[in-house]
Amino acid sequence: MTTKIVIDASVVLKWVLRETYSEQAIDLLNERNKYSFIAPDILVTEVANALWKRVKIGEMQIEEAKAFHDAIFVEDIIDLHPSANYMERAFDLANNIQHNAIYDCVYLAMAESFHCNFITADHKLIKNANKNSTSSNLRFIANLH
Numbered sequence: 001m002t003t004k005i006v007i008d009a010s011v012v013l014k015w016v017l018r019e020t021y022s023e024q025a026i027d028l029l030n031e032r033n034k035y036s037f038i039a040p041d042i043l044v045t046e047v048a049n050a051l052w053k054r055v056k057i058g059e060m061q062i063e064e065a066k067a068f069h070d071a072i073f074v075e076d077i078i079d080l081h082p083s084a085n086y087m088e089r090a091f092d093l094a095n096n097i098q099h100n101a102i103y104d105c106v107y108l109a110m111a112e113s114f115h116c117n118f119i120t121a122d123h124k125l126i127k128n129a130n131k132n133s134t135s136s137n138l139r140f141i142a143n144l145h
Contacts (some may be wrong), residue, residue, distance in 0.1 A: 002036040006111040007078065008104070009046035010121035011141055012039075016068040017054075021121050021141045028119065028144065032077060038114065040083040040106045047072060086110045097128045111137050119144065 007028075014025035028035070051065035060068075072078075087102075089109035094102050104125045111118035120126065121141040129138050 002032075002034060004036045004038050004114050004116040006107050006114065006116060006118040007037050007039055007043075008107045008118070008120050008122065009043055009050060011119055012043065012047055012072055012078070013050055014121065014141075016071055024141045024144060025121070028141070029077070037078045038110065038116075039078050039080055040086060040110050041080045042083045042103050042106060043078065043080065044073060046103065081110065086113060089113070097131070099125060099128045101125075108138065 011025050011028070013019070014022040015029050048065075048069055051060070051068055054060045055062050055065050083103075083106050086106045086109035089112065090102055090105035093099070093105040093108050097105070099105060104120075104122060107118055107120070108125075108129070115137075117137045117139050119139045119141055123140075126138065126140050
């Protein structure tokens with residue numbers, strides 16, 4: 001039996017892009033026999049947008065961005081769920097933690113719903129959630145081991 005964990009674009013992108021905490025994200029990916037990765041369906045668009053930004057600033061070619069996107073989503077490594085299912089709670093969480101990005105709070109709401117951990121590399125989300133004593137199930141990627 002695997003343990004469900006919610007992951008966001010800040011973690012998933014580190015599977016294909018070499019960034020700070022990529023090693024920890026890849027370690028997590030390599031442990032997928034222990035975990036079931038879940039995420040709201042907005043993950044697909046968030047990842048595509050981040051890759052597109054890299055194309056726009058000349059850090060990668062469009063074909064490379066498409067290939068990275070396909071590599072992440074073609075193998076069904078992540079079980080995607082409709083974001084709309086978590087939106088009402090996401091509004092409440094965004095208000096509670098005074099966070100500007102409602103889409104981040106969709107991940108938090110999903111983790112609450114599944115009673116599982118949410119792993120992120122988003123410093124601002126961690127800071128806001130910790131400042132407001134919200135989401136004890138929120139984990140920073142660097143603190144997993």
